Amino acid sequence: MQTAQEIERVYAREDSRPEKPQIRTKFNISMEKKIERLWLESIQQGWDYCNFVAVVMEVLTVLHHRKKLQHCARTPQKVVRKKRALS
Numbered sequence: 001m002q003t004a005q006e007i008e009r010v011y012a013r014e015d016s017r018p019e020k021p022q023i024r025t026k027f028n029i030s031m032e033k034k035i036e037r038l039w040l041e042s043i044q045q046g047w048d049y050c051n052f053v054a055v056v057m058e059v060l061t062v063l064h065h066r067k068k069l070q071h072c073a074r075t076p077q078k079v080v081r082k083k084r085a086l087s
Contacts (some may be wrong), residue, residue, distance in 0.1 A: 042052045
């Protein structure tokens with residue numbers, strides 16, 4: 001049986017400290033609700049959990065890459081101008 005000192009020593013380590021609570025924004029809460037609603041609808045249609053997760057991950061991956069492409073396309077290229085010497 002471990003003593004209280006041994007337990008404190010184990011839990012005092014840096015890697016076992018609890019993480020800070022996640023900030024719950026309106027966007028995160030609404031996305032969780034939408035995903036939960038989709039999950040309930042998919043159960044009614046006979047999907048299993050693995051298929052649902054695979055489809056959701058595919059959609060999120062496509063959206064992520066599409067957002068990266070749109071961001072790269074919007075970034076204007078800087079025009080390189082030569083400095084002129086004063087005469």
